[in-house]
Amino acid sequence: MEFSVYNPGEIDEIRNLFTRTFTDSENEAEGTMVGNLAYEVMNTTDSNDLFVFVARDHSRHHGEQIAGCIIFSRLTFDSRIDAFLLSPVAVSTDYQGKGTGQALINFGLSTLKDNGTKLVFTYGDPNYYSHTGFGPVSETVIKAPLPLSHPEGWLGQSLVSKEIEPIDGKPRCVQAMNKPEIW
Template identity: 50%
Template sequence: MHNDMVALFTQTFSDSEGEAEGKTIGSLVSDLLNTTLEQDLQGFVTKQGERLIAGVLFTPLRFENGEMGYLLSPMATLTEYQGKGIGQALINFGLEHLKQQGVELVFTYGDPNFYSRVGFQQVTEAQFKAPHSLSYPHGWLAQSLTGELTPIEGTSSCVQGLDSPAYW
């Protein structure tokens, strides 16, 4: 499954963002799968037969005051399957799973137009500090799984695989 996940993300991001970005995101996924503690990694996939066609990973985002949310990153749906609601359904499945585990907050860093379709809204670093400076502040998004978004003071930290300014 590990190699299939890396291949899924590499191919999807190569198609949309170019080969270099595909390799970068493929390496990110490999790092997340290899360095994240099992209890800190929530991964979900969609398959057609034996072929992975979509995948999403969630990892903890911890704040210095002890509060914790999860970070949705990365997410990919193979190009030929995009636009059919597969990615949205997979994200919603993952969010529901997290909610059932008592998770209250989920963050992501990506396209607001896409992620707003699954309940995310733009937030600022004044409301929720990202682990690193954001190169695209409009892409910092959050969702409460239990009600309203209440800002959290202080810094945040993510798992080792995402803990590089290059991803932010």
């Protein structure tokens, strides 16, 4: 498995990965919604506010295949701290349960840290994301950009210290993520 920054020419393949993965795990409507979300984030977010990483499998008989993809988009705080939101994340059904997603997330976190990012947040399954260093974040410490339907899913980690220090105000997410229905 090879981990790298995505190639913008792969955007349709990545959209299909998100659509297939979420259709398999949830349903077709969810698959379409998450595939379109991933596509919109990649197409409408300034390159300075976006990191997209892929896991490629070169061992497939029919050539190279993208096995997983993670998208980090900037969270903007008034205090100007360098922070990103990890969402969405997809690992092809064939590769789930093999550590591909966790290895890809760790690769992404390491790259962000090397680029000066201080904080990373996500909104998802605490059991899954705890394996890559994410922990619950109280909204009294860091508010989510939009109201959360599942507050227990608001997770974060500092890439530079043991704890996340409280930050006043509410962060802003990139336009494509600024949709109440995905929170």
